Amino acid sequence: MAVETSYRICPLCEACCGLEIAHEDGKVVSVRGAENDPFSQGYICPKGVALADLHDDPDRLRTPMIKRNGRFEESTWDEAFAEIERGLMPVIAKHGREAVGAVLGNPVSHRYGISLFSQRLLRALGTPNIFSASTVDQMPKHRAVGEMFGNWMSIAVPDITRTELLVILGANPMASNGSLWTVPDFRGKARALKARGGRIITIDPRRTETAKISDEHLFIRPGGDVFLLLGLVHTLFAEGLVKTGRLGQHLNGLEELHADVAPYDAERMAPRCGIPAADIRRLAHDLAKTERAALYGRIGTCVQEFGTLNSWLIDVVNILTGHMDEPGGMMFPKAAAFAANTKGAPGSGRGVKVGRRTMKSAPVPEIMSEFPVSAIADEITQAGDHGIRAMISVATNPVLSSPNGEKLSRALETLDFMVSLDIYINETTRHANVILPGTSPLEDSHWDVLFNQFAWRNTARYSPATFPLQEGQLTEWQTIMRLTGLVQGRGPNVDPEALDDEMTRAEVEKLAGPMTDQLMGMVAGLRGPDRLVELELRSGPYGDGFGRKPDGLTLAKVKAERYGIDLGLHEPRIPEILRTPSGRIELAPADFIADLARVDAALDQPAGDLVLIGRRDVRTNNSWMHNLPTLAKGPNRCKLLVHPADAARYGLGNGALAEISGNGTSLLVPVEVSEDMMPGVVSLPHGWGHDQDGAGQGLAARNPGVNVNALIPEGTRDPLSGNSVLNGVAISLRAAVLPIVEAAE
Numbered sequence: 001m002a003v004e005t006s007y008r009i010c011p012l013c014e015a016c017c018g019l020e021i022a023h024e025d026g027k028v029v030s031v032r033g034a035e036n037d038p039f040s041q042g043y044i045c046p047k048g049v050a051l052a053d054l055h056d057d058p059d060r061l062r063t064p065m066i067k068r069n070g071r072f073e074e075s076t077w078d079e080a081f082a083e084i085e086r087g088l089m090p091v092i093a094k095h096g097r098e099a100v101g102a103v104l105g106n107p108v109s110h111r112y113g114i115s116l117f118s119q120r121l122l123r124a125l126g127t128p129n130i131f132s133a134s135t136v137d138q139m140p141k142h143r144a145v146g147e148m149f150g151n152w153m154s155i156a157v158p159d160i161t162r163t164e165l166l167v168i169l170g171a172n173p174m175a176s177n178g179s180l181w182t183v184p185d186f187r188g189k190a191r192a193l194k195a196r197g198g199r200i201i202t203i204d205p206r207r208t209e210t211a212k213i214s215d216e217h218l219f220i221r222p223g224g225d226v227f228l229l230l231g232l233v234h235t236l237f238a239e240g241l242v243k244t245g246r247l248g249q250h251l252n253g254l255e256e257l258h259a260d261v262a263p264y265d266a267e268r269m270a271p272r273c274g275i276p277a278a279d280i281r282r283l284a285h286d287l288a289k290t291e292r293a294a295l296y297g298r299i300g301t302c303v304q305e306f307g308t309l310n311s312w313l314i315d316v317v318n319i320l321t322g323h324m325d326e327p328g329g330m331m332f333p334k335a336a337a338f339a340a341n342t343k344g345a346p347g348s349g350r351g352v353k354v355g356r357r358t359m360k361s362a363p364v365p366e367i368m369s370e371f372p373v374s375a376i377a378d379e380i381t382q383a384g385d386h387g388i389r390a391m392i393s394v395a396t397n398p399v400l401s402s403p404n405g406e407k408l409s410r411a412l413e414t415l416d417f418m419v420s421l422d423i424y425i426n427e428t429t430r431h432a433n434v435i436l437p438g439t440s441p442l443e444d445s446h447w448d449v450l451f452n453q454f455a456w457r458n459t460a461r462y463s464p465a466t467f468p469l470q471e472g473q474l475t476e477w478q479t480i481m482r483l484t485g486l487v488q489g490r491g492p493n494v495d496p497e498a499l500d501d502e503m504t505r506a507e508v509e510k511l512a513g514p515m516t517d518q519l520m521g522m523v524a525g526l527r528g529p530d531r532l533v534e535l536e537l538r539s540g541p542y543g544d545g546f547g548r549k550p551d552g553l554t555l556a557k558v559k560a561e562r563y564g565i566d567l568g569l570h571e572p573r574i575p576e577i578l579r580t581p582s583g584r585i586e587l588a589p590a591d592f593i594a595d596l597a598r599v600d601a602a603l604d605q606p607a608g609d610l611v612l613i614g615r616r617d618v619r620t621n622n623s624w625m626h627n628l629p630t631l632a633k634g635p636n637r638c639k640l641l642v643h644p645a646d647a648a649r650y651g652l653g654n655g656a657l658a659e660i661s662g663n664g665t666s667l668l669v670p671v672e673v674s675e676d677m678m679p680g681v682v683s684l685p686h687g688w689g690h691d692q693d694g695a696g697q698g699l700a701a702r703n704p705g706v707n708v709n710a711l712i713p714e715g716t717r718d719p720l721s722g723n724s725v726l727n728g729v730a731i732s733l734r735a736a737v738l739p740i741v742e743a744a745e
Contacts, residue, residue, distance in 0.1 A: 003029055006466040007037075007562055009446045011110035012047040012054075012625070015040065015177035015184035016451050018563055019048050021442065021466050028052035028442070038566035039459045043185035045177065046619050046631055051441055053628035055467075059697050060423050061437035062470065072425060072435070072696075077474060080434050081482060081492035087417035087433050088487070091390040101129040101380075101388040103373060105396025106622060108132070111438070112529045113477035114421070115449045117484075118394055120503055124484045128357050128366070129379060129388055135372040136402055137299050139721040140307030141180055142368050146352035147589040148315060150579030151341045152368050153453050156315070156330035157181040158294040159570060160189045160456060163328040164198045165286060165293035169314065170225060170300020174209035175618045179298045182448075183456040187213065201283070203228070203275075204300065205613055206641070206683055207676035219678040222611050223728030224273030225297070226306035226599055229313035231269035231280040232287070233261045236320045239281070241288035243322040250575050253588030257316070260593050263600070272603060274678070287321045292328025294318065303614070303727045306599065308720035312592050319587065324574075331570035332577050335452035336460040336543070336553060337536035341577045349579030360386045362715075364722055372722040373402045374714040377411035390417040392483075395438065399427040400623045400689055403712035403724050404663060409692070421479060424624055425696035427689070436483070438476050442466040447533045460542065460553055461564030462533070477528045497527055504531060522546055530555065542567060595720055607680075608730040610646065612662065614686045614708060623687035626700040638688045638705030640669045642733075643677040650733050657736040660684070662711035662729060668736050669706050682733065684708040686726075 003024045010017045018037025022029040031051055033044035054060065064080035065072040075083070091099055102122055108114045122130060134142065142152045158166055160183065171179060173186040183189065190200055190213055202211040203218045211217035220228060236242050237258050244251060266277035273280075287293050295317050301310040315324065323329030334342060355365030359375055360383035371379070376398065380388045391412065399405040399412075405427070412418060412431035420429040423438045446463045448455075469475065474482070478496040484503075485494025509516045523534045534555040537543050544552030558565055580586055619631040626632055640658055642650075652658055656671045660682070669684065677683060689707025690700040709726075716725040 007034060007463050008051070008442065008466055009448065009461055009463040010048045010051065011107075011441050011446060012051070013177060014179060014182050014451055014454070015043075015045070016182055016448050017043055017045070017048055017184045018461065019044060019051070021051070023466060026467060028055060034563055036563045037461070038564060039455065039457065039461060040184040043188065047625070050625070050628045050630040053630050055440040055442045057627060059627060059699075060440070061425070061435060062473070063437060065425070065435040067433050077472070078493065080436060081486060083434050084419050084483070085486055085492045088390055088419060089489075091416050092487070095389050097126040098128055098386065099389040100125060100127045100392065101131065101376060101390070102127060102392045102394070103376060103396050103398060104132040104394045105398075105401075106133045107395035109450045111395070111441075111444065111476060112447045112449050112533070113444065113475055114395060114438070114480065116529050116532050117477040117480040121480050121484045121487070124488050125392070130370050131373040131376055132370050133373065133396060133401065134368070135370060135374070135722050136724055136726070137303055138180060139367055139370075139723040140302040140718055141311045143308045143354070143721040144311035144315065146368070147592065148312065148586050149577060150349050150351045150581075152352060153339065154332060154341045154577055154579070155180050155454055156318070156324060156332050157183075157454055157456060158296045159328050159331045160193060161569065163193065163292050163294050165290040166193065166198070166200045167283070167287065167293070167295045168200065168202045168210055168214070169295065169297035170204060171296060171298035172204070172208040172210045172616060174213065175616045178454070178456070180454050181296065181298070181456070182451040182454045186210075189456075205678045205681045206615065208615075218275055218279060221272065221274035221607055221678070222613050222681055223304045223306070225301050225304065225310045226313065227264075227269040227273040227603075228275055228280060229310060229317065230261055230264035230599065231266040231273070231277070232284045232317050233257075233313060233320065234264045235266055235281050235284035236288060236317070237261065238265065239284070241284060242320045243288065244319060245322040245326070247319060247324060247574060247585065250578070250584050251319070251587050252582055252584045253586060256593070257588040260588065260596060268603070272607065287317065287323070292326070293321065293323050294328070294330050295323075296330070299616075300613070300727060302723060303725065305716070305718055305725050305728070307718040307723050309592060309595055309599070312589070316587065319585065325572045332573045333453055333455050333570055334458055334541055334573065335455070336458070336567065337447070337452070337533060337540045338449050339453050341579060342541045344579075346576040347578055348581065348583035351580045360384070364717070367721055372717055372724065373398050374404070374717065374724045377404070377408040377714065380411040380414060389415060391415055393418070393420040393422070393428060393432070395422055397426045397428045397623055399692075400687060400707055401709065402714070403709050403726070404714040405689070405707060405709055407714065419483075421476070424627070425694070426624065427692050427695050430692070430694035430696075436479050439469065439473065440467070443469050443473075444475070445530065447529070457569050458567035459564050460537070460558045460567060462555065462558045464559075475528065500528060508535065519546060526555070591720060608728070609680065610731060610733055611681055612660075612708070612711065612729045612731045613681060613683050613727045615641070615683045617685060620685065620687060623690075624697070626688070626690060626703070627697040629699065632699055632703065636670065636703065638669065638685055638703075639672040641672050641674045641677050641683040643679045643681070644673050644675065645679050646677075646682065646733075647671065647673045651735045657738070659734050659736045660711065660731055661733075662731040663713050665710045667706040667710065682731070
């Protein structure tokens with residue numbers, strides 16, 4: 001058989017690069033960047049190459065697994081669903097639907113079948129107990145933009161190809177290729193920015209990969225972002241630098257904001273953020289006086305106690321300096337499909353609702369219909385008769401990825417029943433009674449449902465499956481449809497395609513009414529997620545309106561263009577994008593202003609002597625990637641980075657073993673002494689700790705590393721969003737004292 005080449009959108013991180021997969025006789029020959037892709041333009045990182053490893057990984061599940069007598073055994077699909085009916089439905093019958101919890105992981109956002117159809121499962125399940133990875137690292141951003149612009153997903157991104165000054169706060173796009181900013185080949189775009197005379201300033205407690213290619217790097221105390229941002233906003237008002245431009249007529253709360261930031265001058269803020277007052281004022285002037293500038297903040301600004309205030313104030317700074325919704329500043333993408341801010345009447349809406357429910361175990365409100373993933377253990381063990389008794393996990397591993405995973409692991413063992421949809425037996429799914437396998441990314445077609453909404457430019461791209469499914473395998477959407485039918489009470493043998501037809505028709509009927517038959521006829525040749533993409537695309541901002549705009553997009557037109565269709569750079573979208581009840585940008589939401597009282601209290605508290613931050617590596621941003629040879633090779637990446645002064649203080653040297661303690665837990669980890677660290681700050685990467693019995697990832701277990709989240713108290717959260725506090729956590733450190741092993745006589 002001759003070598004064939006297929007186009008594939010990479011689903012392994014937010015960059016969503018277009019790839020060329022060369023394959024022969026069912027085997028991958030090579031993976032390279034697709035030069036003609038209008039979005040990624042030939043870029044590829046090591047994760048894209050590792051798609052072949054993932055497809056061929058012998059540890060990847062290919063059949064359903066049922067736990068019998070404490071051990072997983074392969075089963076048929078019919079046996080697996082019969083077992084789920086036997087174990088799950090009695091829990092619902094006895095305790096009600098709220099006795100079931102559902103937790104969704106990061107890969108859900110990268111697989112359109114799971115992303116679209118899991119929402120149907122959750123609606124059918126009818127439980128309030130929904131958790132996701134969003135509450136580990138991004139919920140503050142959703143809460144902030146929801147209050148300000150009226151929609152959870154209206155997140156502005158840097159217009160990097162036109163900006164003259166890019167200020168990066170608590171983000172490392174050199175490693176992530178963007179986070180809530182889909183920007184493949186950040187290095188290349190940064191190089192082009194500097195070649196045209198632009199500048200990049202990075203503010204971070206570590207001299208990151210991004211900081212090293214920047215024109216300037218400023219150290220900041222972990223958790224100090226809110227003090228820096230308030231100092232910037234105060235300076236803008238106090239020194240007459242505010243220029244709201246055309247957005248001025250669309251703002252609510254400008255005067256209130258001015259009054260409320262009056263106490264936070266740069267001199268007062270400087271000691272708590274670790275940046276001199278003169279630098280705070282200079283930064284404010286640079287942002288205000290540069291014609292095209294953008295302030296971008298990400299994970300580092302979210303995973304701390306003032307995460308929501310940080311996310312809010314970043315957008316406030318961009319608005320006050322005239323750089324929000326302007327070319328070269330922060331702009332709102334216009335996705336071709338699935339973006340709520342392209343639907344309905346433009347310019348106003350119902351806004352967002354928070355706190356419609358609270359958890360049973362603690363007065364923690366839901367945000368975006370989710371509770372904090374760090375609260376699952378307490379909702380199982382501390383909620384009494386109303387606690388969670390069964391769990392459905394979808395493509396997630398919170399035992400590693402959320403704080404105090406050992407507590408969660410113990411709690412999962414007490415459940416009456418657990419079912420997981422996953423490609424691995426991992427530290428979380430090892431607790432399941434049944435595991436339903438997902439597919440290889442190369443056996444799945446793809447459309448970016450979420451990341452087009454954060455993209456550096458607008459495109460419409462689709463990639464077909466590279467390889468056919470193995471005989472008897474279900475697609476992920478078919479698996480979820482069958483599980484949906486089961487929890488609806490229809491038994492374990494629901495026809496997933498028939499149920500998809502029924503549910504899609506009901507969804508269309510809500511919107512189209514008497515036009516339902518006509519619309520369903522126009523998409524009759526499609527099933528599953530492709531049909532949902534077609535419905536969204538044709539009714540979207542670039543769509544053909546089901547024939548009303550003949551030049552508009554359809555899925556067939558996108559498929560006909562192998563590498564997709566370029567829809568161009570972003571254009572201003574305010575006021576069209578607004579969905580607030582007032583039809584204006586809410587610059588001073590009441591909850592955010594009230595939360596400034598916590599800032600006042602924190603100003604009187606001394607900074608921690610030694611604090612912990614996480615970090616990300618381009619090869620290891622998800623725990624399961626540690627099982628792929630292409631990504632796992634090379635030096636040990638699970639090391640504790642320590643500044644030389646701190647290393648000397650604690651008697652540590654390069655390669656020494658340190659004992660790091662927090663949350664009642666101690667970990668032993670090798671040290672790397674590094675000038676890249678801010679004194680008083682140490683860094684340990686996220687997603688390691690593959691040393692637990694029963695997990696089935698052999699390569700990862702050979703270099704397990706340690707789980708940084710074991711050091712994090714699970715109850716410490718940003719109160720406005722419920723997001724876990726992972727950075728700026730106080731820890732203790734010492735040289736490890738190893739037991740002396742006496743030689744045998």
